Amino acid sequence: MLTTRPRGTSDIIPGQVEKWQYLEHVFRRLCREYDYAEIRLPIFEHTELFQRGVGETTDIVEKEMYTFLDRGKRSITLRPEGTAPAVRAYLENRLYAGPQPVKLYYTGPMFRYDRPQAGRYRQFHQFGVEVFGAHDPAVDAEVIAMAMDFYSRLGLQGLELHLNSVGCPGCRAVLRKKLQEFFRPHLDGMCADCRGRFERNPLRILDCKVERCREVSTGAPTTVDCLCPDCAAHFQAVQDYLAVLAIPYVVDPRLVRGLDYYTHTAFEIMAADIGAQSSIGGGGRYDGLIEACGGPPTPGIGYALGLERILLTMERQGCAFPPPEGPDxxxxxxxxxxxxxxxxxxxxxxxxxxxxxxxxxxxxxxxxxxxxxxxxxxxxxxxxxxxxxxxxxxxxxxxxxxxxxxxxxxxxxxxxxxxxxx
RNA sequence: GUGGAUGUAGCUCAGUUGGUUAGAGCACCAGAUUGUGGCUCUGGGGGUCGUGGGUUCGAGUCCCAUCUUCCACCCCA
Incomplete structure (x- = not known):
């Protein structure tokens, strides 16, 4: 054989592809019922979109992007996530001039230069939705409900919904100050990463996995402790809606998502028994992102679901797929x-x-x-x-x-x- | 990017202290049945032993490098 497929990619062959088609079918049906319209976006974008939209200091931008110069010497990046391209398309096509909110969904491959392991690949696939132009906590609840609805239609069980609010920029500033005051006396006993985070982004210390850091950070002020009245009310409203929908969740103050632009609601869905990469979907609100990308101040929220991990979980749980079809x-x-x-x-x-x-x-x-x-x-x-x-x-x-x-x-x-x- | 495992037929694996022509089950193809699937029996095709070096009279087996996959870390889907 001349060569093999590049590391961390996969061929989806007959026998397997029917499962993907099934997930796509269920997802499209779901989007129809929740009234989301499909948007098809490029698989590569100008590099600066992700640098600005995802955040210069995130792991994605610092070490995981597939970036190259094209023949016109433009810096191009294979998309590592779908939100920034969706925002770009919302602005470029002036979707803000139409009826609001704009509710979009997309499917397709994403690319991150990571070291592969079970449930983590260099080319992986996501289903995602984005809602632009609505700040109402009912939308937060809707997108969460939609994600949970998708899992349940597939027959997945025992999933855990983690929920948090990271507040607005004002709350973040208060928390940052409080965290620095709290951690300053313990700095010597903490890992090198956290000592760096202390200045750059003390929020991230909260989800450090190092045992010593976890011990130190028990009792640390959390996002929820620092929410301003408006943010606290928003978070409470989201929880009230989830209660109406009978969707169980755990408030997880350590849930601090890796992308810089998140505000308010953050959530992540975890599956047991698929190894260390247990997150099968996640999302949150990003009220500052659209403005940061050069658009009018516009609230936004979205999520992304990881297809490889969902399939892995379904196989582990013995979920049913449609029987294979032969010719008539x-x-x-x-x-x-x-x-x-x-x-x-x-x-x-x-x-x-x-x-x-x-x-x-x-x-x-x-x-x-x-x-x-x-x-x-x-x-x-x-x-x-x-x-x-x-x-x-x-x-x-x-x-x-x-x-x-x-x-x-x-x-x-x-x-x-x-x-x-x- | 760090650490640890792994790789023999399409798949799951066996292969002795280094010794002749690398095996099994399943799968595939054919025959038993010259026009009838699933069961059974018989036979057949298919392997540069991940790749490249090295040690040796001799390497699937030992050594080095490299690639892949897996596990953990980092991080995330």
Whole structure:
């Protein structure tokens, strides 16, 4: 073999791809019911979109982006997430001039230069939604409910919804000051990362995984302690809506999302038993982002769901997928004259809307039957010299094992009727 | 980016202290049944032992490098 697929990418082959199609089908149906419109965005963007939109100090921008110069010497980046491109498209296409809010969904691959492991790949796939132009906490609750609805339609169980509010910039400033006061006396005992975070972004100390830092930070002031009255009211309202929807959650003051532009609501959905990469989706509000990207002050909120991790969880939990579909009918052909007739019949069957296949390898009838069985064909039409001469075909029901002879010119109608009936 | 494992047929794996022509099950193809799938039996095709170096009379086996995948960290979906 000349070469293999690049590290951290995967081929989704027949047998697997049906599962992806199923998830897409369920998600599109969900978006229709929640009234979100699809937007299709480029897979690469100008690098500065992510530098500004995601944040210079985030891990994504600092070390995970696929960035290259194109032939016109422009710096291009394979999109590592969907929110910044959606914001860009909202502004560039002046969607703010239409009815608000604008509710969008997207699907597709994202790229991050990470070291692969179970549930983490360099090209991975997300379903996401974004709502622009509404600050109402009912929208926060709607997008959370929508994400949870998606999981539940797939049959996933035992998921944990983590919820937090990181407040507005005013709350963040208060918290920052309080955190620095709290951690200053303990700095010597903390990890190097956290000593760096102390100046740059003390919020991030709260989700440090180092044991010593966790001990130190128990009792530290949290986001929730520092919310201003408006932010506290917003957070409470989100929780009230979730209560009405009977969606269980845990308030997790340590949930501090990695992207700089998040304000207010932050949430993440965790699945047990798929390893360390247990987050199967997450999102939050970003009321400052659109303005930061050069647009009018506009609130926004969204989430993204990780398809590879969802599939992994579904497989671990034994969730059901639609059964594999074979052709409605397989034409078994004996002899060359029959082959000519088979081509004509195939065309008629397909034009009638049936999924129809035949043999192309000159196999024996027995081998063709075996092949049809493997394809999971519902019916087999046997067409040989004998049938041809008498203008009939033999129609076999593969599941029942029964067969009958019918006039050739009644085959298409007869098959259509049978396939519709069951 | 850091640390630790892994790699033999399409898949799951065996392969002795380094020793002749690398095996099994499943899958695939064919025959038993010259026109009938699933069960059974028989036979067949398929491997540069991840890749590249090295040690040795001799390497699937030992050493080095590299790639992949997996596990953990960082971070996230």
């Amino acid at each position: 009918v397989f034409l078994a052909v004996a002899g060359e004259p029959a082959s000519l007739e088979a081509v004509r019949l195939l065309q008629q069957l397909r034009r009638a809307g049936l999924a129809a296949a035949r043999d192309y390898l000159g196999r024996s009838l027995k081998a063709q039957m075996k092949y049809a069985g493997k394809l999971n064909a519902r019916y087999v039409v046997i067409l040989g010299g004998d049938e041809l001469a008498r203008r009939v075909v033999t129609l076999k029901d593969m599941a029942a094992g029964t067969q009958e002879e019918i006039p050739a010119d009644r085959l298409v109608d007869g098959l259509c009727r049978r396939c519709r009936e069951s």
